[in-house]
Amino acid sequence: MNNENLLNEKHEKDLNYKRDMRSPFSEFVGKFKKQKTAIAASVFILTLIILSLIGNKVVPYDYSEYDYANVLQGPSGDHFFGTDEFGRDIFSRIIIGTKISLFVGLLSVTIGAVAGTALGLISGYYGGFLDSIIMRISDVLFAFPGVILAIGIIAILGPGIGNVIIAVAIFSTPSFARIVRSTTLELKESVFVKAAKNLGASDARILFKHILPGAMSNIIVYYTMTIGSSILTASSLSFLGMGAQAPSPEWGLMLSTGRAYIGLNWHMTFFPGLAIFLTVLSFNLLGDGLRDALDPKLTE
Amino acid sequence: MFRYFLKRTLAVIPTILIVSVFVFMFVRFIPGDPARRVAGPDATLEDVENIRETLGLNKSIPEQYKDYMLGLMKGDMGTSLKTQRPVTYEIGQRYMNTVRLTVVSLLWSVIAGVLIGVFSGKNRSKWQDYTGMTLAVSGISVPSFWLGLMLISVFAVNLKWFPTVGSEGLKSLVLPSITLGASVAAIIARFTRSSIIEILKEDYIRTARAKGLRENKVVWKHVFRNSMIAVVTVVGLQFGFLLGGSVVTESVFAFPGLGSLLIDSVNFRDYPMIQSLILIFSLHFVVINLVIDLLYAGLNPEIQMQ
Numbered sequence: 012m013n014n015e016n017l018l019n020e021k022h023e024k025d026l027n028y029k030r031d032m033r034s035p036f037s038e039f040v041g042k043f044k045k046q047k048t049a050i051a052a053s054v055f056i057l058t059l060i061i062l063s064l065i066g067n068k069v070v071p072y073d074y075s076e077y078d079y080a081n082v083l084q085g086p087s088g089d090h091f092f093g094t095d096e097f098g099r100d101i102f103s104r105i106i107i108g109t110k111i112s113l114f115v116g117l118l119s120v121t122i123g124a125v126a127g128t129a130l131g132l133i134s135g136y137y138g139g140f141l142d143s144i145i146m147r148i149s150d151v152l153f154a155f156p157g158v159i160l161a162i163g164i165i166a167i168l169g170p171g172i173g174n175v176i177i178a179v180a181i182f183s184t185p186s187f188a189r190i191v192r193s194t195t196l197e198l199k200e201s202v203f204v205k206a207a208k209n210l211g212a213s214d215a216r217i218l219f220k221h222i223l224p225g226a227m228s229n230i231i232v233y234y235t236m237t238i239g240s241s242i243l244t245a246s247s248l249s250f251l252g253m254g255a256q257a258p259s260p261e262w263g264l265m266l267s268t269g270r271a272y273i274g275l276n277w278h279m280t281f282f283p284g285l286a287i288f289l290t291v292l293s294f295n296l297l298g299d300g301l302r303d304a305l306d307p308k309l310t311e
Numbered sequence: 312m313f314r315y316f317l318k319r320t321l322a323v324i325p326t327i328l329i330v331s332v333f334v335f336m337f338v339r340f341i342p343g344d345p346a347r348r349v350a351g352p353d354a355t356l357e358d359v360e361n362i363r364e365t366l367g368l369n370k371s372i373p374e375q376y377k378d379y380m381l382g383l384m385k386g387d388m389g390t391s392l393k394t395q396r397p398v399t400y401e402i403g404q405r406y407m408n409t410v411r412l413t414v415v416s417l418l419w420s421v422i423a424g425v426l427i428g429v430f431s432g433k434n435r436s437k438w439q440d441y442t443g444m445t446l447a448v449s450g451i452s453v454p455s456f457w458l459g460l461m462l463i464s465v466f467a468v469n470l471k472w473f474p475t476v477g478s479e480g481l482k483s484l485v486l487p488s489i490t491l492g493a494s495v496a497a498i499i500a501r502f503t504r505s506s507i508i509e510i511l512k513e514d515y516i517r518t519a520r521a522k523g524l525r526e527n528k529v530v531w532k533h534v535f536r537n538s539m540i541a542v543v544t545v546v547g548l549q550f551g552f553l554l555g556g557s558v559v560t561e562s563v564f565a566f567p568g569l570g571s572l573l574i575d576s577v578n579f580r581d582y583p584m585i586q587s588l589i590l591i592f593s594l595h596f597v598v599i600n601l602v603i604d605l606l607y608a609g610l611n612p613e614i615q616m617q
Contacts, residue, residue, distance in 0.1 A: 162577060247455070273463060284460070284461070
């Protein structure tokens with residue numbers, strides 16, 4: 012009898028709880044839906060992803076085909092963005108180039124995020140000697156202005172898109188490590204982590220089941236924002252001749268080729284640059300939207 | 312206060328030492344035989360041995376480090392493989408150009424960034440805010456080399472208002488500093504805005520309004536001055552961004568500074584030069600961040616208390 016009452020009471024509490032508190036995810040979805048620009052940005056990014064997968068089926072011309080009868084043509088109905096010094100269709104090249112920029116941006120930041128998160132968790136959770144070593148190394152990496160570090164790494168490894176990915180991954184790692192470390196330090200002292208510890212949960216379980224999910228929203232926001240800046244850095248490196256090499260349709264490289272024709276053939280630099288700009292802009296707008304939707308302090 | 316200054320200053324020394332080890336190890340990180348790599352594919356065996364000798368690669372690593380550090384103390388950073396002149400001479404030739412470019416860029420971007428940030432922040436969710444923040448997010452996203460080339464195309468090639476390349480006179484600084492400062496201005500604007508919004512929520516602002524101060528006075532005297540404390544730290548971080556950005560911007564404008572020298576050196580595999588430039592860039596960055604930290608401590612009474 013008594014037990015039944017207790018159970019009923021508990022059930023009622025649960026129901027109330029569900030009515031009052033939406034799940035964090037549905038709360039996030041609700042807030043994110045209000046971010047019009049972030050939604051537009053996600054649609055654009057989705058389009059880019061689709062183009063990077065099926066680009067070669069939708070482009071009007073072969074991106075690598077030389078057409079000496081039509082070199083350096085301005086934008087027209089035949090060639091939306093004009094043609095380059097070999098008569099290649101710039102519109103098609105930009106579409107095919109989507110794959111490269113997205114791949115480089117996503118892969119380098121993902122490597123940086125995974126490595127940085129692992130290091131940050133270890134550093135924050137275990138503290139002590141490991142923590143000082145990891146933080147010292149990240150201090151040193153922070154002592155080099157971003158692009159300079161990347162250029163240094165390229166100078167050692169040699170030019171090429173693969174080395175650009177490594178360079179960008181290395182210099183995005185310490186930021187993730189710091190962000191995750193500070194959240195870990197905070198959560199380590201929380202009641203639920205202490206409770207889990209007292210119940211005999213292993214370190215791995217505490218780290219992955221209790222601390223990592225708590226750090227996730229910070230990681231996601233920073234991850235999205237870093238993709239934009241990594242695409243910028245990678246294309247800068249290609250522009251400087253350290254990344255993708257001709258005849259790759261990489262956007263930064265196309266810009267660097269177009270430089271020689273800047274006076275009369277502005278379209279050769281304008282369109283690849285616009286592609287970089289819009290892509291980076293979308294990732295930044297998405298990052299802003301995610302931040303506003305995930306930040307519990309920003310409730311109206 | 313003095314103790315804080317001293318502690319913070321001394322803390323930089325280990326960082327600088329580790330940075331110097333990193334930069335020293337730089338040539339030794341090259342996979343395979345560094346001398347061979349530096350000499351290039353067409354070099355003879357003799358050339359390779361010469362380079363090994365010049366770079367001191369035939370000695371043991373600790374010995375090499377000792378030589379390197381002793382050289383640095385005497386202001387000797389080695390010899391450029393490209394020009395055969397001392398690295399310090401080559402850097403000295405271009406140093407002031409980069410300083411001029413970064414300082415001008417920083418100046419305009421701080422002024423523009425703070426102004427945009429203040430107007431956006433105090434007119435939150437109004438058209439001024441939307442315009443300012445649209446500008447700011449665009450500034451962060453725009454590839455500087457594209458912005459630079461578009462500015463060249465419009466203002467130098469077509470309108471002929473400014474020279475396309477070079478570093479002669481003030482006019483030649485206009486387009487490069489716009490290019491270099493754009494993203495910094497944007498970041499400062501965003502930061503100033505959120506700082507202003509935070510401060511507007513403070514009790515003392517309500518008090519200031521309650522006692523009947525004019526809105527302009529509230530914003531510029533109370534909100535602005537307090538928000539600047541936080542903005543100072545961002546400016547320090549942005550300096551590193553400017554140093555890095557100078558590499559790209561200088562290449563776009565063929566501006567004879569340290570950034571374009573770095574790119575030339577990488578293309579020429581001039582490792583002593585690359586090494587020294589990276590060291591100089593990071594030393595500046597570390598020292599400027601130290602100065603900003605100290606400035607911040609000087610400005611913020613809360614830190615002085617601790």
